[in-house]
Amino acid sequence: MTTAISLQNVVKTFGPTRALDGLDLEVATGEVHGYLGPNGAGKSVTIRALLGLLRPDSGTISLLGDDPWRDAVDLHRRVAYVPGDVNLWRNLSGGEIIDYFARLRGDVNTKKRDDLVERFDLDPRKKSGTYSKGNRQKVALVTALASDAELLILDEPTSGLDPLMETIFQDCIGEVAEEGRTVMLSSHILAEVERLCDRVTIIRKGRAVQSGTLDDLRASTRTSITVSTERPIERLTSLEGVHSARTDDSGHVHFDVDNHQLNAALSYVTGFGVRSLVSQPPTLEELFLRQYGDDVTEDEPEESV
Amino acid sequence: MSPTTTAKHAQVSASRAGSSQSHPLAALGDLLRFMIRRDRVRAPVWVLAVVGIFTAGVGSVVGLYSTPSQLQNYGEISSADEAIKAMAGPGYGLENPTQGAVVMNEMGLYTLIAISLMCLFLVVRHTRTEEDSDRAELVRSAPVGRYATLTAATLWVSGLNLLTAIGVTAGLLAFGLDTTGSLAFGAAAFGIGMVFVGIGGVAAQVATSGRSATAVGGATLGIFFLLRAVGDVGPEWVRWVSPLGWAQGIRPYAQERWWVLLLLATASALLIIGALRLQSRRDLGAGFLRQRQGPAVGSPRLSSPLAMAARLQRGAIIGWCAAIGIAAFFFGLIANLADNLLENEAISDLLVQSGQASPTDLFLATMVLMLALLASCFTVSSVLRLRTDELGGHAESTLAGPVSRARWTGSHLLVSTIGSVVLLLLGGLMLGVGYAVQIGDASEVLPLVGAAIAMLPPLLVLSGVGFALFGMHARLAPLAWVGVAFSVVVGLLAETLDLPQWLRNASPFEHVAAMPAESFAPLALVILLAIAAALIAIGAVAVNRRDIG
Ligand SMILES: Nc1ncnc2c1ncn2[C@@H]1O[C@H](COP(=O)(O)OP(=O)(O)OP(=O)(O)O)[C@@H](O)[C@H]1O
């Protein structure tokens, strides 16, 4: 397995703001990698540094094996990018802009372009100043998808798309992945991340706080348990890894348990004669809310991977 | 949410909506404060520059023309030179000149133009240019009245205009010039400013972008200038078609004609009301000039950053060509009026003795300089496209493709340079053609084209200044306009202001031989080119080291 993107201990400051604060990130060739984090975490800054638009203060960045600050032009032939804010030249039509960017990299693949324009239901004749937000985004998406770049870097590419277009986008990325190309996808849409991404990295305040497959992430958090037993469970809260235990009116006991303590907790509970037991893995939302929230570092100090 | 709270909620939002509709000026005060805050640097710079330069000019004229014989001399030369009338105004009161009349002849017209530009630029900046960004939508979606933005901009710029008018009046009074005349010029300045507040407001409604609104307003000013010039040297009634002609027609220091103020007041009132009415019929972000559809596929020629830069600047270049071509042709037509001076034997003898060039050649050389100064506005605004490109986010998309920073910046610089060459060639050519038509002899055409093209090095120095600033930071780039403004002041007012030579030398135009009145001097051009190259190198190195976006 080779690496398409690798950042090591990257720091980027803007005056007093530490936008990237010792960031580590690895994206393997051929994977679809989700890049997530709360607003202002540093996702767009990472991506701009990856494209050689920003120069990091320290740390090393490698994009497809080269330094993006030094070798920007050659690297960019192999990379397609959809920016977070799509700004187009207002008095050029969408079609003109798509073709312009295609010609910058070589030739226009008219068949692929027409196909994408049709799938995304885009009117290429409109001046881009009159496009809606979603349509501006479509112009950028068609541009990126019509190229045969080996790496696609997408910064919240679907934040303005309707659900129908969202599905089409997901299909397109699926096809890209099948061709063995690499995708780095920054997104706030969890369903999209779940469906598309092989692995994800979560960044907070300029540092990676989690990285792995979604299953890894799930495994590293807690499971909610609801159990009713013959005898009252004694001293449940004194067990390691058990959180927010309580008993409801009907006598059911609810608690959360860290997954690496799951086995111990369950063995302990069975000692009180289990009548029924329901276990629930965390939903994706819970997973991310926990990672995004401010309590994450106090709660799980060992988790920075 | 309980039914009662829902009902209450609905009631509140209904009354909100109602109030913002029934008060078309809702939030006027907040918008006004916000505009003042945004202009906290720009507004003082405008007012202080206009008032300061004007007052300095008054002081210098008062010093230079202090005896009756000096005044008499000035009056004789100026009223004999018809060509200068076209550039400065009718010269009321110069038969028997007072210091006030001399000040008006030397500085009056340029000051009126500067105030007009200030009002135009600032109104467009707060109205149409805002709409080009997404901010205006945010503002309008808040409980802000339909007319509030335009009204706030009108009030704010009118206030600045009033301040400027008071400033120039105070400058005249400070040097002891006649009170009535000083007040009359202050009123003229305020009046023309208000007309351009109105024109800015209307242009903002009609045009499709801030840039085109400014262009529409600027073209209007150019037309006003030409009409009054025609009126001053030809059929007098033409002057009365131009608000600039009205402002001068108040005749400060020369039997003031106060009723002319009514013309300015009526015109500005009609324009401002017109702008408000147009605003109420227009969608946010749209202009009355419709956006057309574009092609579905890009032309194969649009395949490089250079082609893109050319495409983006095409409209501006065509517009500037029209402006400079027309102005140059007109200047050429009136050039030989300067020779009327020679009919005055005393002056003619003086000129021959001092070995000076003919008045016509001097006039033509001044016009070449004027055209070059106009062209420098294109040159700098064209280099500043780099800044628009970067702050607008287009640079990010371009540089994320296989395009180096050098290629991106180089494309804009090249288009700016080619555009400047074209403008200078055209300016020289049309000046020569106008002159040839008038005198029936085309032998001056080529020399004038040469004289114009010799102005390229100073333009490149200014574009180098803009690019070097841009290289350090995109937001610094507009400071290049200081260089243009300084060159304009030196070029047009150095004598009037009696500027010291070292200060004049800071303008790159000062070093170019004033052809055809002087002979070609290549060394200075080579040095200017070297300076321009150094500045561009600085910019190129700096832009490669910094963050983009
Ligand atoms: N050019 C800049 N100058 C100063 N600060 C900046 C600049 N660009 C980014 N920042 C700061 O860096 C931090 C990270 O910003 P970034 O745009 O990367 O966030 P993000 O993770 O993309 O957020 P979002 O989800 O909202 O897009 C923010 O605090 C932002 O204010």
Ligand SMILES: [Mg+2]
């Ligand atoms: Mg972002």
